[in-house]
Amino acid sequence: MFILGNKLKLSVFGSSHGKYVGGSIDGLPAGISIDYDYSRKWLDRRKPAQSEITTQRKEDDDVEIIAGIHNGYTDGSPLVFLTKNRDYIDRHYDDLYYNPRPGHADLTMYYKYGDYRNFEGGGFFSGRMTLPLVFAGSIAMRMLRDMNITVVSYIKKSMDIVYNNDDDFDEDYPYNFSTRIPDKYLDERLHALIMKTIKEGDSLGAVIRTRINNVPPGIGEPFFDSIESNISKAMFSIPAVKGIAFGAGFNLSNMKGSESNDEFYYDEKDKRIKTRTNNAGGILGGISNGMPIEFDVVVKPASSIRIKQKTVNLKTLDVSEIIVKGRHDPFIAFRAVPVVQCMSAFIILDFILEEQHEKH
Template sequence: MFSLGNEIRLTVFGSSHGPYIGGTVDGLPAGTEINKEYIQKWLDRRRPGQSLITTQRNEEDAIEIIAGSRDGFSDGSPFTFLFKNKDYIDKHYDELKNNPRPGHADLTMFYKYGDFRNYEGGGFFSGRMTLPLVAAGALAMSILDGYGIKIVTYIKSAGDISMKSEPPSGPEDVYGYRTRMPDRGMDELLYNKILKIIKEGDSLGSIIKTSVYNVPPGVGEPFFNSVESEISRAMFSIPGLKGVEFGAGFNLGSMMGSEANDEFYTDGKKIMTRTNNSGGILGGITDGMPVEFSVAMKPTSSIRIPQKSVNITTMEPSEVRVTGRHDPFISFRAVPVIQTLTAFVILDLMMAGKKL
């Protein structure tokens, strides 16, 4: 069972090429508004086939709510939803069954599940499994919005292209850009770079930043349920995500204490910090400043350039050239996944701390 959360708990099921993918959210108080149109808006933002720089797999990704909702509100039972897979082609994976893709979970899937593994489309290791994460996260985001909590996620850098302008201030600002890098000049450069990469049969990674505004101080639990622990656990459920840092992150390793420490000041009503190197978190608990973290998304492992592999049945050297439809820049669709999944974690932490 694949589950996340404490006070509210998300369980996901299904696979990339199976008939359905779905999820269940348990712990929602009865009477919580469930805005299906709002949830669908976020699902559409991660949907494949919406741009030349995404996989051309054609899926509607329309949410079907099958339990836990009555007249647009939760009824106290587990909120359960489904997505039907329609446009999948199993034959694209015939050659990959015994020839694992470098960088992909094909090999470790074989080590763990052997001949019984679900390998078509990457099975439940596929990025398609982020669908229920977005559905549950969008529901959480709609709840947090009522408390004035805003989450902003955007692509900060990709390859040798980095943002030059100030980051966006609104949760939806980034979706007006072709690559979801909210810098007009860099956005165009990155878009053209991705088109070039597509022609070459390669892929590209990125750094994606998230800021959570207006989280009250005192959210989070020491030790194993710290804000960093819970966010990191959730983020590493996203296929292709290989690194997380909070605030100044690894740059703290080259600082002096006098540089790294966020000095306090007050406006007479609340205590704030002049810098935010700690990412709004001290001792695993929010300090009232924006919660800030960045993640590293690796380049998609499914590329058309020939790569060396090993046939797992003969143990002979082999070569793989991936066919089919794959994202050359998975970060484009990862942005709404990270954004909404962050909302789920923050909501769960606030419920645990009785902050709602």
């Protein structure tokens, strides 16, 4: 099912080379004012052709809300929104129809949908489907801001370039850096690496870090709607995401309990219990503990590269060789940053709306 969420039901539709991509959100309360400028900002950060390190496909990415709004406010019915596709070039895909690109969903969409596969431009497997994810998530992120909850995502690592410093900055800060790694020196190094990779016709993977501040303690459930469960379910719907880890993550396998347990203390200023470390990523037993929710996702290198690769022809079953043409992203993680950020917001808002009725 193309439906995500509990109290909020997000649906996405359309495809890369169809007329539209779009989405709907069912379950928003009536009376929410939509902040188009705010959403526009996040759409622009996901947009192709923003800079020299993204694909050059040009899209306006204008989103039109076609239902669910009345006099500028949500009306309690599904909020539905559309974006027209414009600049697609079908001919890039002709010779790929029977020659699945390694790392792409070409082969699996063939297995699943056979001759009815929506193939061009990756169909509904395309990164273009993240546009409605960003729009929906940006509305959630805007609503969370009114509750003083903020979400920050940024590039933490690619190859040997790693940002391991403090990340108590605001949601816009990482976007000041050309590669979205929040450090001037690392940014320069990463930018140079990406430019070199473009020249080689290759692509790079990365780790994206997310931090969600001021999530109220007590949201989430042990079974089966833990915060980790629902965030991970959403993250793995973002193309190219292959892993997620909360708090200290995989490094927990290098730790003893005496190290990994986060010591509690009472913060006199904020009048609440905090932990000195945050190895748990703000979540204990699936439920928020009041510390920032922190997690990493790993984004694989974009599978579309300009280097000759071997594949199997689906009709002849012979080996064939392909070079993927078209306009692609050498560092797809760059554009994935706002997608991860917005989808995180969507899931947290879903939890908060769910929570509102559970109070005894």
